[in-house]
Amino acid sequence: EAQVTQNPRYLITVTGKKLTVTCSQNMNHEYMSWYRQDPGLGLRQIYYSMNVEVTDKGDVPEGYKVSRKEKRNFPLILESPSPNQTSLYFCASSFWGTSGSYEQYFGPGTRLTVT
Amino acid sequence: GQSLEQPSEVTAVEGAIVQINCTYQTSGFYGLSWYQQHDGGAPTFLSYNALDGLEETGRFSSFLSRSDSYGYLLLQELQMKDSASYFCAVRGGDYGQNFVFGPGTRLSVLP
Numbered sequence: 001e002a003q004v005t006q007n008p009r010y011l012i013t014v015t016g017k018k019l020t021v022t023c024s025q026n027m028n029h030e031y032m033s034w035y036r037q038d039p040g041l042g043l044r045q046i047y048y049s050m051n052v053e054v055t056d057k058g059d060v061p062e063g064y065k066v067s068r069k070e071k072r073n074f075p076l077i078l079e080s081p082s083p084n085q086t087s088l089y090f091c092a093s094s095f096w097g098t099s100g101s102y103e104q105y106f107g108p109g110t111r112l113t114v115t
Numbered sequence: 116g117q118s119l120e121q122p123s124e125v126t127a128v129e130g131a132i133v134q135i136n137c138t139y140q141t142s143g144f145y146g147l148s149w150y151q152q153h154d155g156g157a158p159t160f161l162s163y164n165a166l167d168g169l170e171e172t173g174r175f176s177s178f179l180s181r182s183d184s185y186g187y188l189l190l191q192e193l194q195m196k197d198s199a200s201y202f203c204a205v206r207g208g209d210y211g212q213n214f215v216f217g218p219g220t221r222l223s224v225l226p
Contacts, residue, residue, distance in 0.1 A: 031212055042119075042202055042216035043158065050212055058213060059117075090157060094212070101163035101170075102146055102206060104214070108157055 002027050004107035006091050012113045013081060021076045021110050023091030031094035032074040033058070033104070034066060036087040043090065049074055081114040088112075117141040119217035121203055126223045127193055135188045135220045137203035145211040147179050147186045148204045152219070158202060161188065190222070198224045 004025045013019055025032065033048040035058075045058030047066040055066050063085055065077040078085060091107040119139045127133040137147070146165040150158040164170055164179035164186060176189040190197055204216040 033212070033214065035214075035216075040218055042218045043204075043214075044216070045214050048212045048214075050210060056212070059215065097163075100165075101160075102148070102165075102211075103160040103163065104148070104150075104158075106157040106159070 002105070004091055004093055004105055006089075006107040006110050008110060009108060010111050012115065014115055015082055016080050019078050019081060019112075021078075021089060021091075021112070023074045023076065023107060024072050025074075025091075025093040025105070026072065027093060027095065027105070028071065029093035029095045029105075030071070032068070033092045033094065034064070034074070034076045035090045035092065036060065036085075037090060037109075038087050046076070046089075081112075083114050086112060086114050117205070117207070117215045119203055119205060119215060121201075121217040121220045123218070124221045124223070126225065128225045129193055129195060131193050132189065132191050133193060133222065135190075135201050135203075135222070137186045137188070137217055139184050139186075139203070139205050139215075139217075141184075141205045141207045141215060143207035143209065143211075143213070144181065145206040147177075148206060148214075149175075149177055149188045150202045150204060150216075151199050152202065153199045161201075163206075193224045195224050195226065198222060 034046040035043040049068040149161040162177035
């Protein structure tokens with residue numbers, strides 16, 4: 001089954017304690033992204049990756065790091081989380097659909113609370 | 116900067132037709148997408164327009180006018196299960212990998 005998986009699904013942590021949210025896709029997609037979703041703001045892109053070892057900043061990269069050492073994995077790292085990073089996080093992989101559409105396939109989300 | 120605007124809420128009855136508009140201002144443009152998100156769920160892809168005109172996929176259609184920086188999602192024969200949030204998103208940036216989403220439109224379908 002084609003899927004994007006994220007772990008953990010829920011996380012409560014304290015300010016300053018480093019954490020990693022993992023993301024893995026089994027569809028061999030080259031492109032992957034991380035988003036955060038906050039009420040009234042839609043989804044905002046944090047980082048994206050066009051292939052292994054190729055990453056770039058999205059619109060809200062401050063306070064986050066990513067890496068892409070393998071094509072299937074794209075972890076999101078918060079070196080020193082702060083309460084303003086409390087949010088719902090989605091990982092997505094992108095591909096060209098059969099009808100010429102450009103589609104993103106989203107993981108189930110990770111709800112992060114930083115106290 | 117980059118921004119997208121869409122109505123915050125829309126209400127319609129079962130069987131009706133509803134149109135959700137989206138206007139955008141972006142520095143680069145490759146295409147306009149629409150996503151559906153049910154409460155507690157992940158966004159799911161609905162449609163993508165790279166060129167002007169109408170794209171039809173079953174009960175859903177999407178329209179794009181690049182000259183007007185405008186698009187819309189048309190939902191026909193509304194069903195209760197269509198109650199969800201709908202997001203437009205512009206694919207842009209230098210390599211077409213920067214995505215900017217609108218704030219979302221909450222659609223409520225009434226019986």
